[in-house]
Amino acid sequence: MSTTRPLRPVGGRSREVPGSGQGSATAASRVLAVLDAFGPAHATLTLSEISRRAGLSLTTTHRLVGELRVWGALERSEDGRYGIGLRLLELGALAPHGLQLRELAVPYVDDLHQATRANVVLGVRDGADVVYVEALRARGAVRLMSRIGGRWPLHATGTGQVLLAFAGPEVQEEVLSGPLTSFTPHTITDPAALRRTLAEVRRTGVAVAENQLTADAPALAVAVPVRGRGDEVVAALGVTVAAGTTQASALAPVLNATARGISRALGAPSAQPPSRRCT
């Protein structure tokens, strides 16, 4: 299930476009710049906000937004602001490592959510980030960190640390050599400390991250790997609870059992029952 795509900057979005110079290549990059203007903190924008954030003239922005709207990538609300259209949700849902993995995993993730009543996320690696393809929130939880489509740098979350620990050496070196963004005083920003953490994750098969992403709501995140057909790590399953409510050692067994169920459904050899493994 692994893919080959160049790593992108940690937590950022590359706007680099290859082979420019041709008029049409530039035009394609403009389309992508319009889409890039939208983000979790900018879910709806006016035309002039899009123009400013995309670095395009109002005339060009107006024309491109018109095309994207007809196609369904953008929609305009009655107050005149633009937002992402459902056509992009429809397309995004086709990502082979995204909602298709979610499809298969959802009954298991749902069981885990019922059993723990915690925030549950299923994340996959995209470059140097983890992207959540499933997120079930504990009732009453107001944290918006875990939602489908959410993206975080690998080093700062439990699921990200699992994915990084089991990624190829080139991915690890890229992340370890790059800047490690600090989200709280507990985020691991020292490469040597991160290296030790990753070794510990590989040894134990469990990542435990305390207060590394949010300072306002102390949280304990525990995550384990999900394996695919070749026993490679294809995803990470994590739960997050309020700090002090549950021990990581109490969460690891149910997480491991659930991850094993998903791995078995994905065809991972190590997750098959012994009888089947020998035949």
Next chain:
Amino acid sequence: MSTTRPLRPVGGRSREVPGSGQGSATAASRVLAVLDAFGPAHATLTLSEISRRAGLSLTTTHRLVGELRVWGALERSEDGRYGIGLRLLELGALAPHGLQLRELAVPYVDDLHQATRANVVLGVRDGADVVYVEALRARGAVRLMSRIGGRWPLHATGTGQVLLAFAGPEVQEEVLSGPLTSFTPHTITDPAALRRTLAEVRRTGVAVAENQLTADAPALAVAVPVRGRGDEVVAALGVTVAAGTTQASALAPVLNATARGISRALGAPSAQPPSRRCT
């Protein structure tokens, strides 16, 4: 929560692009044509398949696919095939009427799924289609009709009939005057019959669709409206069970209770408790 966007052909995707003639407009439409090449039945494609489906030369396809890959809209698997990238899932998740509605509704939808153990979907209208923003499948159910991002013509599903029944007259006339695609012998394809069905949905507040989408697995779909801040219908909540297992009359109360909970959370006046409504 309603938006203004031109209706698109029932079940189809418009490839019409306005204001062409300029070189860059054409280039933008080419980018969208590359993305349009992908679909549920074409989740991964080779370069030449993209080229053929998009109607573009191999050279142009190669260049655009390269740009889209760097940006994250496409990814290449190790076997050389291309699929939709997680960047589009991330963007699609920002759709104001999509996963943001799902965020708020998910605890209620989860409860309904636990209570009924049925397939549960939450759908919103996009032009003349319903798009599912949440879909929880019954354990063991193999039907792939209900998945996040799934898109169906309004007239052919329970949730679609709810959304159509409460849509503006121009939407209803557009659908009633257009071709009504037949999926099974039970799909309503007669405009007069559809008009009667919609009136009944408005009268009872419940849509009941039997065997209208799949012929291979007879199914009963029951759906009810979810209302927004202005009491307008913003979504439809539906359950699907195997035909003959449950009566529609047994599903309507739990569906209505759940839809009312979501409507209340959305701020719908008619779903507020009486005490609050009077103050």
